[in-house]
Amino acid sequence: MDRLLVRLLRGQDLGALVFPAGGLSTEQRIDALVTYPITALGCTPSYALFLAEQAAKRGIDLAKQTKIRLTWHTGEPGASIPATKAKIEAAFGAKSYDCLGLTEIAAWGFDCDARSGLAHVHEDHCFPEVLDERDQPVRPGETGELVFTSLYRKAMPLLRYRTRDVVRLADRACPCGRTLLALDGGVLGRIDDMKKIRGIIVYPRRIEELVRPHDGVDEFQIVLRRHEGLDDILVRIDPSPGLNPGERAALCAKLDDALRVGLGIRVTVEATEPGSLPRWDHKAxxxxxxxxxVPF
Incomplete structure (x- = not known):
């Protein structure tokens, strides 16, 4: 069963009225948020930002004109990236939470009210391991691949299922007091998403961590290409409509410096026309x- 459906059913079990919006357009969803006393919103981080952007175009301030108290997000690592989380919280005037999961395992983790940057694992639902390249357990503070054994699924039990998710085993306790296994920063990336550019390993999540803190970036795109005989990263940004050409150039220069320092390689940054990059209502x-x- 799809993990979003599972969460909806569990919401009903708690006595919460669930408002299904899967068949609605973006405009209809915005109207529903404004019209009805909806207090929680679940979607991908990218779609939350897109909802806010489209609402703003209609003169609607979702933080002031809705009753949203919290948002929860899955499908992408955005809600565990501080800058992305901050943008969502500012747009909705609500607390944002990362709900981590896999279709094969269902929801397996969450971040808590302590806001410590740690993701807790539901160890009563699945047994987690974090393994290195030699399939040996990593030590606290080290990164590895997340591997799960399901503990409650009867129709499709999984034994040591390799998720391809890269995580860092936490080396600190969460202030909330939970003793569940914790992952620092949630899912850091996927082995499938790992790219090698001029000898440097790059994850798309790391680029998002460096781009999102900059005001004036409504959306962005990462293009991997061959340029003058070398592998190159081109980051296209969709600037806010209110920026003039000079401000757009200054923003590109700031991003160029941030990406060069943060990734350890030179990156090309260019601004597109506002609104020209694609948006998504599911995974970006x-x-x-x-x-x-490609190297691999």
Missing amino acids: RRVRDERTE
Whole structure:
């Protein structure tokens, strides 16, 4: 069963009225948020930002004109990236939470009210392991691949299922007092998403961590290409409509410096016309690999 459906059913079990919006357009969803006393919103982080952007175009301030108290997000690592989480919380005037999960395992983790940057694992639902490249357990503070064994699924039990998610085993306790296994920063990336550019390993999440803190970026796209015989990263940004050409150029220069320092390689940054980059109502597909031959 899809994990979003599971969460809806559990919401009903708690006595919460569930407002299904899967068949609605973005405009209808905004109208529903404004019209009805909806207090919680669940969607991908990208779609939450898109909802806010579209509402603003209609002169609607979701933080002031809705009753949203909290938002929870899945499908992407955005809600565990501080800058992305901050943008969502500012747009909705609500607390934002990362709900981590896999279709094969269901919801397996969450962040808590302590806001410590740690994701707790539901160890009563699944047994977690974090393994290195030699399939050995990593030590606290080290990164590895997240591996799960399901503890309650009867129709499709999984034994040591390799998720392909890269995580860091926490080396600190959460102030909330929970003793569940914790992951620092949630899901840091996917092994499938790992790219090698001029000898440097790059994850799309790291680029988002460096781009999102900058005001004036409504959306962005990552293009991997061959440029003058070398692998190159092109980051296209969709600037806020209110920025003039000079401000857009200054924003690109700031991002160029931030990405160069944060990634350890030089990156090309260019601004598109406002609103020209695609938006998504499900998982975002921000990465385009235009190289015909790649290292791996």
